[in-house]
Amino acid sequence: MAGGSNTRLLDETDRLRAGDTKQGEYPIFKKSASGEDVAIINTDGNYKYVGRLIVDFDAQGRIIPESINPNVSGAYATDEQGVKDLNAENLVDPEIKAITDALQEVIKKQDGNVLGITDVFLNGTRSDVRTQETNLGNLTADANLNYVKGLDSTVAVSIKNGGGIRNNIGRIFTPPGATESQKLPPEGNDLSGKPDGGISQPDAQNALSFNNALSLVTLTATQLKAILEHGVAKVAPGATPGQFPQIGGISFSFDATQPAGERIQSAAILNDDGSVKEALVRNGEVVG
Template structure:
């Protein structure tokens, strides 16, 4: 079981990381110096949007983490992050260090884990468990290599503080692993039911806040306690603590490098405007 003491770590850990970020600058150049990328459109990091639906900034950050993770482990198939760590939108134009730091202020470290199909369904159920009208929960996920549909009118998954599953969620109606072109490579959930062998595994990248610290009450620590060898937690940041913007293996650097490689300031820039909720493709609300 997952102790309640371990559940108390995330807030202290995130505040410590924010304090460290605020008190150090290891970049060596002004935050508004050389641009790392360009966007033709507003990248939507608004709290009311990013915590309730897919946004283009949510997509880009999740894509960046998957891109970075695959350099270390090519078997990584999906990326998932909590939306609570996205704090500001990025205006159209060149994207500076300061833009990235404001949008991703906690600069969480990236980690690799392996989850079973059944566990991944639980992760997704938890991601939408707090979704309700006029609520903007930080646990709401943004994803890459994955798409899913949910119905927030159905029963939500509930864990107690010891990590015991009290209520099985029924909100995830469809879910699938997809390739870079959006083609389905593995159907996870269909019509609300888990499909295939529940113990088949998927390598994924996420943030240490939701994994090592159990942030936003995601059940990852429970998965590690069940089978640590299979879970195979690997930290992608190998330096002590949070070393700031240029710390390889943390989200700011991964996002900056992805922009430079994919949407450089010298090119036309990212052009996918944020879409209305009913036109989203990775995360769709299908409830009433």
């Protein structure tokens, strides 16, 4: 059984949910290292389908491919039509249905609250946001800076712990038979009215699930350098320190081969267009 790719495998008798496309045959047959048949099965995620495989084995425990009946095995859509096909309409527990219907309405309302649109995958992967600049790190730090500037126009810098970013905004898709994954923008949701590329309230909540508060502080250039030094102090091969800074309104460079506390090589306050407004650190020394 494969997992993680959400690849929709179906046979010739299986029915797709509205809007879905078939991505491979159920099951996919491959050969093992010893030349024996291997049946690979997979369905879409989030319980959109239920997979069923009934197969016989020979006396040596090897799969008999001809024993798989497509009228029995395959992927079953879990929509209303799928329930009707199984004559299971009257098997629904009314109390459970009332709970799930109420939850679905809440989820639909939240997922229909679209905060913005992106045409790229927004990278919140742990190994990235805790070690380097990412587009989601930039977006969230810039959003924090923009919000606080509305309260105090003199605020110049935003620093966000990479460890506060908990998920991507987008989807990772591996086509059937492929070895490389594609990183894509968020998928739309017809039920909630969320368009393709839409960043919904749950997307933001999943990515920023700690809902970290903002603190407004006044710092000298020396103090700001010390905070940046703390942010990169634990950078090391294989490490993913949560204190790694995602930033807005400032740029900096560091040398991870230097001792902690002596790694920041340059830093500068930036204008809105990204140009340098004020240098803070040059060659590891505070100048601002």
